[in-house]
Amino acid sequence: MAEVTAGYEDPISSRSRxxxxxxxLTCADGWSKVTMGRLATDAGVSRQTVYNAVGSRDDLAEAMVLTESAKFIFEIVEGFESHPDDLLPAIHAAVENTLVLAEGNELLRAVVSATHGADTELLPLLTTHSEPLLGTLLVVVQDRVDRYEIDLEPERIAAVIDLVVRSALSHVMQPTATPRETADSISWLVARVLGLADDRAASRS
Structure with missing residues (x-):
């Protein structure tokens, strides 16, 4: 087996760091203060490694948001897996898990609370330019929903999934109630669309 060359930096490990x-740095000082030089120092790599691993600053911003979204995807999957035989409680759990995580997510709060200058640069990645994030979430939820028997045309199911994901994202960005209350409301809407009994969408204890 060939020996590892001295000074070799694993690109995957470097990218994660x-x-x-x-x-x-974004949570501590805001995105506007994140420079490639400062990032290299904090991550313990060379500046060239930063560019090689993540590309431009815009690429870094997108990678940061998508990497953080993996935490939310895990919670969504956990919600569905906790109710493998009943779609409505699964959606309720997935939505509530997501919103609970959002409440304590430092990066999300830093992005949403930024109100001036370059700090708002990350906000479009969660709103107007959120296609990569939205697309990933739709695929994940569609994959989970496909495991349930639903008496509805595929295009209608896709429309329901789109409604749930967009509604949940809206409440992630601007919560108007507790995670459980929001999950109750979204579950109630899904129950109405699917023709399920209203009491199945009631608040979970």
């Missing part, structure tokens, strides 16, 4: 450093 760089993205983690970017999240830390």
């Amino acid at each position: 760089i993205i983690a450093a970017a999240v830390r």
Whole structure:
């Protein structure tokens, strides 16, 4: 087996460290203060490694948001797996899990609360330019929903999934109630669309 060359930097490990450093710096000081030089120092890599691993600053911003979204995807999957035989409680759990995580997510709060200058640069990645994030979430939820028997045309199911995901994202960005109350409301809407009994969408204890 060939020996590892001295000074070799694993690109996958470096990328993870760089993205983690970017999240830390953004939460601490705001995105506008995150420079490639400062990022290299914090991550313990060379500046060239930063560019090689993540590309431009815009690429870094997108990678940061998508990497952080993996935490939310895990919670969504957990919600569905906790109710493998009943779609409505699964959706309720997935939505509530997501909103609970959002309440304590430092990066999300840093992005949403930014109100001036370049700090708002990350906000479009969660709103007007959220296609990569939205697309990933739709695929994940569609994959889980496909495991349930639903008496509805595929295009209608896709429309329901789109409604749930967009509604949940809206409440992630601007919550108007507790996670459970929001999950109750979204579950009630799904129950109405699917023709299920209203009491199945009632609040979970």
